[in-house]
Amino acid sequence: MIDLCTLGCGGSIPMPNRALASLYVRVQGRGLVIDCGEGTQVQIEKLGWGFGNIDTLLLTHFHADHCSGLPGLLLQLAKAHRAEPLHIYGPAGLENVVRCLRVIAPQLTYEICCHELPAQQSAFHACGMEVTAFPLNHGMPCLGYSFCLPRSPEFQREKAEALAVPVRLWRYLQAGQEVETDGRVIRPEQVLGPARQGICFLYATDTRPVPAISELGQGADLMILEGMYPERQHMEKALKNRHMLYEESAQLAKAAGAKALLLTHFSTRVEEPEAFLPMARSVFPNCDCAADGLTLTLRFPEEAQK
Amino acid sequence: MIDLCTLGCGGSIPMPNRALASLYVRVQGRGLVIDCGEGTQVQIEKLGWGFGNIDTLLLTHFHADHCSGLPGLLLQLAKAHRAEPLHIYGPAGLENVVRCLRVIAPQLTYEICCHELPAQQSAFHACGMEVTAFPLNHGMPCLGYSFCLPRSPEFQREKAEALAVPVRLWRYLQAGQEVETDGRVIRPEQVLGPARQGICFLYATDTRPVPAISELGQGADLMILEGMYPERQHMEKALKNRHMLYEESAQLAKAAGAKALLLTHFSTRVEEPEAFLPMARSVFPNCDCAADGLTLTLRFPEEAQK
Numbered sequence: 001m002i003d004l005c006t007l008g009c010g011g012s013i014p015m016p017n018r019a020l021a022s023l024y025v026r027v028q029g030r031g032l033v034i035d036c037g038e039g040t041q042v043q044i045e046k047l048g049w050g051f052g053n054i055d056t057l058l059l060t061h062f063h064a065d066h067c068s069g070l071p072g073l074l075l076q077l078a079k080a081h082r083a084e085p086l087h088i089y090g091p092a093g094l095e096n097v098v099r100c101l102r103v104i105a106p107q108l109t110y111e112i113c114c115h116e117l118p119a120q121q122s123a124f125h126a127c128g129m130e131v132t133a134f135p136l137n138h139g140m141p142c143l144g145y146s147f148c149l150p151r152s153p154e155f156q157r158e159k160a161e162a163l164a165v166p167v168r169l170w171r172y173l174q175a176g177q178e179v180e181t182d183g184r185v186i187r188p189e190q191v192l193g194p195a196r197q198g199i200c201f202l203y204a205t206d207t208r209p210v211p212a213i214s215e216l217g218q219g220a221d222l223m224i225l226e227g228m229y230p231e232r233q234h235m236e237k238a239l240k241n242r243h244m245l246y247e248e249s250a251q252l253a254k255a256a257g258a259k260a261l262l263l264t265h266f267s268t269r270v271e272e273p274e275a276f277l278p279m280a281r282s283v284f285p286n287c288d289c290a291a292d293g294l295t296l297t298l299r300f301p302e303e304a305q306k
Numbered sequence: 307m308i309d310l311c312t313l314g315c316g317g318s319i320p321m322p323n324r325a326l327a328s329l330y331v332r333v334q335g336r337g338l339v340i341d342c343g344e345g346t347q348v349q350i351e352k353l354g355w356g357f358g359n360i361d362t363l364l365l366t367h368f369h370a371d372h373c374s375g376l377p378g379l380l381l382q383l384a385k386a387h388r389a390e391p392l393h394i395y396g397p398a399g400l401e402n403v404v405r406c407l408r409v410i411a412p413q414l415t416y417e418i419c420c421h422e423l424p425a426q427q428s429a430f431h432a433c434g435m436e437v438t439a440f441p442l443n444h445g446m447p448c449l450g451y452s453f454c455l456p457r458s459p460e461f462q463r464e465k466a467e468a469l470a471v472p473v474r475l476w477r478y479l480q481a482g483q484e485v486e487t488d489g490r491v492i493r494p495e496q497v498l499g500p501a502r503q504g505i506c507f508l509y510a511t512d513t514r515p516v517p518a519i520s521e522l523g524q525g526a527d528l529m530i531l532e533g534m535y536p537e538r539q540h541m542e543k544a545l546k547n548r549h550m551l552y553e554e555s556a557q558l559a560k561a562a563g564a565k566a567l568l569l570t571h572f573s574t575r576v577e578e579p580e581a582f583l584p585m586a587r588s589v590f591p592n593c594d595c596a597a598d599g600l601t602l603t604l605r606f607p608e609e610a611q612k
Contacts, residue, residue, distance in 0.1 A: 013382065014345075016352045038344050038378045039320075046322045064377045064410040071370045072344045076319065096409065103406035104370040 059090035136207030144204030217256035227263030230276035250283035365396035442513030450510030523562035533569030536582035556589035
C-alpha cells in the first residue's frame with residue numbers, strides 16, 4: 001500500500017489558509033516528496049510522518065512556488081541526523097538551482113545526489129516504485145511523474161510442497177530466481193501465481209493538457225492533476241499562464257480511464273475550490289478537491305478487498 | 307508614531323504554531339521589514355499591512371531562518387506591482403546571497419539595490435528614520451539595528467507672527483531653513499521650540515551579549531532582543547550557538563535604561579516562552595514575550611500623553 005498526503009494545494013503564492021502544492025508519498029517505510037515550496041517543511045511537521053525517512057525529492061520545475069522551501073527542508077533533514085544521500089530529481093538546470101539555493105544551507109550532514117532528467121520521457125526507481133518522468137507544457141521545463149508500485153505474484157505454497165522444494169529455497173523462488181534441488185531445476189513460474197496488479201498513480205501540475213498525462217495514467221488508481229482555474233471563463237489565463245481548467249483535468253482522467261481524480265494547485269483567487277466540483281464531475285464523476293494535509297491510502301486490489 | 311509587528315517569534319526552524327522571527331516596521335506610510343525567513347510573506351499577508359508599501363528590507367545575517375523567505379517576498383512585491391527600487395541592507399556577502407536566491411525569482415518588476423554594510427558600526431536612513439547597524443557576535447557576520455525617528459521642534463506660530471514672517475515662508479523655517487523677508491534674515495531657531503525627543507527602538511537577535519546593544523539602546527522606547535534560551539542551564543548551548551539567555555537580554559535592557567523589552571526568537575524546544583518571564587522580569591521588570599502577529603505602537607512623548 002501507499003500513503004499519500006497533499007501537504008498543500010495552492011498555486012503561485014502561499015496563503016494563510018492554503019499551503020503551496022506538494023505531495024508526500026510514503027511507501028514501505030520510505031518517504032518521497034514532490035515539490036517543496038515555501039512552507040512545505042511546516043506542513044510535513046504538522047503531518048507527523050517525519051523527516052528522517054524522506055530520501056527522495058522530485059521537483060516538477062523551478063518556479064519559486066515549487067522549490068522555494070528547499071533550503072529549509074534540507075536543513076530539517078540535517079537536523080533529523082540524516083547521513084545517507086538525498087536524491088533530488090528534476091528538469092535540466094537542477095544542479096544549478098540546488099547549488100544556488102544552498103547559499104543559505106551550505107553545511108549539511110549528508111550528500112545530495114542531483115539527477116537531471118532529460119526533456120523527453122525517462123524512468124527510474126524510487127522507494128521501490130517505478131517512476132516515469134514526462135514533459136509537460138508550462139513555458140519552462142516542467143515534468144509530470146507517474147508511479148507504479150509493482151505487486152509480485154502470489155507464492156503458491158501447495159505447489160512448492162507438491163514439488164518437494166525445501167522451505168529454505170522458497171524465498172529465492174519468491175524473488176523470481178530459479179533454484180536447484182535433488183538435481184532438478186525449479187523455475188519461479190512453477191510455484192508462483194499469475195501476475196498481480198500493482199498500485200499506480202500520477203502527479204501533474206503546471207501544464208496545458210498533454211497526451212502523455214492520459215497515456216501514462218491509463219487505468220491509474222489515482223491521478224492528481226492541477227485545478228488552477230475552475231471555469232471556462234478563465235481559459236485566456238489558462239492559455240497565457242499554461243495551466244489547466246478543472247474540466248481539462250477531468251477530461252484527461254476520463255481519457256485515461258483512471259479510477260479517481262484529485263484536483264490540486266488552486267489559484268489564490270479561488271476561495272472555495274469545492275464549489276466548482278460539479279462541473280468537473282460532469283466529465284469525470286469520481287473527482288475531488290485536495291486540501292492541505294489530506295491523506296489517503298492506495299491499496300493493492302487484494303488488500304482493498306479485505 | 308511607529309507601528310511594529312513581530313511577524314514571527316521563532317528561531318532556527320519554522321513551526322506550525324510559531325513563525326520565524328521577523329519584524330514589520332510601519333512609519334509614515336512606509337514599511338520596513340527586518341529579516342525574512344520561510345513563511346514571513348504569509349505572516350505579512352495575515353497582518354494586512356500590505357506589501358505595496360515595503361521599500362526597505364534589513365537582513366541581520368544569512369542563516370536560512372533569517373532569509374529563506376526572500377525569493378517569495380520579492381515575488382509578492384512584484385505581484386503588488388512594485389515599480390520603485392527595493393533597498394536591501396545586510397552584512398558583507400549580501401549581493402551574492404540575493405543573486406543566488408534569485409535563481410528562482412529572476413524576473414521582477416523593480417530594481418533591487420543591495421547595500422552591504424561594513425563590519426563596524428554604520429548609519430543610514432530608511433523610512434524617515436536614522437538607522438544604525440552594528441556588529442553582533444554570532445560566529446558569522448551578523449548585525450543589530452537601532453532606529454530613531456527624529457521629532458522636529460515645535461513651530462511656534464506666535465513667534466513667527468510677532469516677527470511678521472509671511473505664512474508662505476513658514477514651511478521652510480519648519481524644515482530648518484533660513485528665510486529672508488523685508489531684507490531681514492529669519493533663522494529657524496527664532497520660531498522653533500526646544501529640541502523634542504524622537505522615538506527610538508533597537509532590534510538584536512542571534513548574538514552573545516555585546517556592549518553596543520546597551521550603548522545604542524540608551525533610553526530606547528523599546529528593545530527587541532532574543533530570548534533563544536530561557537534558563538541558565540542552557541548556558542552551554544548559548545555559548546556554543548552564540549545566542550542569549552532571557553536573563554542576559556534583560557541585563558542589556560537594564561544597562562541601557564530602556565523603557566521596555568520584548569523577547570523574541572525563541573528556541574523550538576521552548577513551548578511556552580511566557581513561562582520563563584519571571585526570571586527576566588526579576589532583572590528588568592517591563593519585559594514581555596513577543597508572539598506571532600503581535601502589534602504595538604510607539605508614540606512621540608506628546609502623542610503618548612494625549
